Amino acid sequence: MNVRIARNSGFCFGVKRAIKIALKTSEVNHEVVTLGPIIHNPQMVAKLESQNIFKVDNIKQIKGRPTIIRSHGVKKEILEELEKENIEIINATCPYVSKTQDYAKSLSEDGYNLIILGDSNHPEVQALRSYVDKKVIIVADADELEDKQFKKVGIISQTTRRVEDLQKLVKKLVPKCHEMRVINTICNATTIRQISTLDLAKESDIMIVVGGKNSSNTKMLAKICKSLVKTYHIETASEIDKMWFKDKQDIGLTAGASTPNWVIVEVYNKMLECVGNINKVDNIEDIPGFKEE
Amino acid sequence: MNVRIARNSGFCFGVKRAIKIALKTSEVNHEVVTLGPIIHNPQMVAKLESQNIFKVDNIKQIKGRPTIIRSHGVKKEILEELEKENIEIINATCPYVSKTQDYAKSLSEDGYNLIILGDSNHPEVQALRSYVDKKVIIVADADELEDKQFKKVGIISQTTRRVEDLQKLVKKLVPKCHEMRVINTICNATTIRQISTLDLAKESDIMIVVGGKNSSNTKMLAKICKSLVKTYHIETASEIDKMWFKDKQDIGLTAGASTPNWVIVEVYNKMLECVGNINKVDNIEDIPGFKEE
Numbered sequence: 001m002n003v004r005i006a007r008n009s010g011f012c013f014g015v016k017r018a019i020k021i022a023l024k025t026s027e028v029n030h031e032v033v034t035l036g037p038i039i040h041n042p043q044m045v046a047k048l049e050s051q052n053i054f055k056v057d058n059i060k061q062i063k064g065r066p067t068i069i070r071s072h073g074v075k076k077e078i079l080e081e082l083e084k085e086n087i088e089i090i091n092a093t094c095p096y097v098s099k100t101q102d103y104a105k106s107l108s109e110d111g112y113n114l115i116i117l118g119d120s121n122h123p124e125v126q127a128l129r130s131y132v133d134k135k136v137i138i139v140a141d142a143d144e145l146e147d148k149q150f151k152k153v154g155i156i157s158q159t160t161r162r163v164e165d166l167q168k169l170v171k172k173l174v175p176k177c178h179e180m181r182v183i184n185t186i187c188n189a190t191t192i193r194q195i196s197t198l199d200l201a202k203e204s205d206i207m208i209v210v211g212g213k214n215s216s217n218t219k220m221l222a223k224i225c226k227s228l229v230k231t232y233h234i235e236t237a238s239e240i241d242k243m244w245f246k247d248k249q250d251i252g253l254t255a256g257a258s259t260p261n262w263v264i265v266e267v268y269n270k271m272l273e274c275v276g277n278i279n280k281v282d283n284i285e286d287i288p289g290f291k292e293e
Numbered sequence: 294m295n296v297r298i299a300r301n302s303g304f305c306f307g308v309k310r311a312i313k314i315a316l317k318t319s320e321v322n323h324e325v326v327t328l329g330p331i332i333h334n335p336q337m338v339a340k341l342e343s344q345n346i347f348k349v350d351n352i353k354q355i356k357g358r359p360t361i362i363r364s365h366g367v368k369k370e371i372l373e374e375l376e377k378e379n380i381e382i383i384n385a386t387c388p389y390v391s392k393t394q395d396y397a398k399s400l401s402e403d404g405y406n407l408i409i410l411g412d413s414n415h416p417e418v419q420a421l422r423s424y425v426d427k428k429v430i431i432v433a434d435a436d437e438l439e440d441k442q443f444k445k446v447g448i449i450s451q452t453t454r455r456v457e458d459l460q461k462l463v464k465k466l467v468p469k470c471h472e473m474r475v476i477n478t479i480c481n482a483t484t485i486r487q488i489s490t491l492d493l494a495k496e497s498d499i500m501i502v503v504g505g506k507n508s509s510n511t512k513m514l515a516k517i518c519k520s521l522v523k524t525y526h527i528e529t530a531s532e533i534d535k536m537w538f539k540d541k542q543d544i545g546l547t548a549g550a551s552t553p554n555w556v557i558v559e560v561y562n563k564m565l566e567c568v569g570n571i572n573k574v575d576n577i578e579d580i581p582g583f584k585e586e
Contacts, residue, residue, distance in 0.1 A: 182472070182474075
């Protein structure tokens, strides 16, 4: 049996940066909070608590503590409220997400009807939407578009969607509008992880996808794998069932951009154990197939 | 047997306008010329000669006569040369084509790499291209695109292409560029004629497409029909062969946006004759299926 990991699995630039900002802030403060989970990974959020970085769900719970803005960003109104209440703000919004907010604003100001490809319940999309005063259309799939003609349409995407879904949306909109401006805001880390995962899934009999059940980019990796092969989306090694690997030859592992290396290593070692292999690893770099591009 | 015509067949707004301008000009001038065929229909061009409207192929042949700019437009350099030589210019460029030239110019000025969907040898595309000083990419099909990444891409189309081809091009470009601005310059008359023709072709055993062999929009109608049913692209009734209709039940007729009504009526009457029907018509409005929308 053969267990391999997809190239580029694990933390992306924006997630690494957010964690670094949080840890640095906690060094000089007794207690800090993040407004919502700083990244969509419950294991990492729990670990940060040991460093006095606590997740709060609303402004009332902040109680004067320095507040880190999560990697997905927050709604404009919330940022304004924090400023009004003189709360110390440490902004850990992913720079690619911030850039997307700028695009949303400028497209709307230039008179484009804004269409966002994304999950309307996701914090990134909710924050994004808040930067536009006019009506915004949010669709998770081109099929959700209502049959309507537009004069000028501006299209952006949640940073963690599939480029195929953006292509489908744009294609569908061509006959529905006179003018269309598309800014491909799907981040490079997302695309690279999706391609690496797809490549590995094609060569595997089973795929294990590790990452937050609430993580959009991890769910997208699971969706990609599911279209090809039997797939399990797990958060930790404890969820693994030995029976999954029965009669499987090529076993693939991939992880979302918000999955910490130690979680990935634990999962990999547990998988090895299940298939009767004793060559455990200590670092993600030692897992066969890993490569940071 | 049943002979029907596609709704909206024949002259579009831009063609009617160009012919009207030409005739009006010839009323007040002894002789006028058009630089290139005023529309892509040899029968109409020949007819205009009887009204002293002559086609010339280059500036040298103008010899001081008032010059009508064809419906497809001409290259910017040619217009400048005519002005320099003090030749009286009567511009019969289709307003939708002029508008497309404006879009080409402004997209390029705004820093977009211009990609034109169209036939690089067609006068409309050559004129369009001349309004941009920078490099322009012209493709007749998305498959012709070279594998290259762009920062900002501006996409316009020759007015007579298929919207499906524009969709294919746009879809292909999404992963190849950061930003894309698409202006759907396919004219409404083109789209309406294509839809009407497609609808009729679906219900026909054979399609006759009438119009200039050099007419881009007529060739596109023939291409659409050919994908569904046996199709003949003809210019005049004289090309019809009775044998084409042997054992055919539903016979469809359609005509390009530059095909004069009298040519369409002649073709229809000849088709009736071939199938042994004596109910000839005098006007296009009397052909079953005709409807101007």
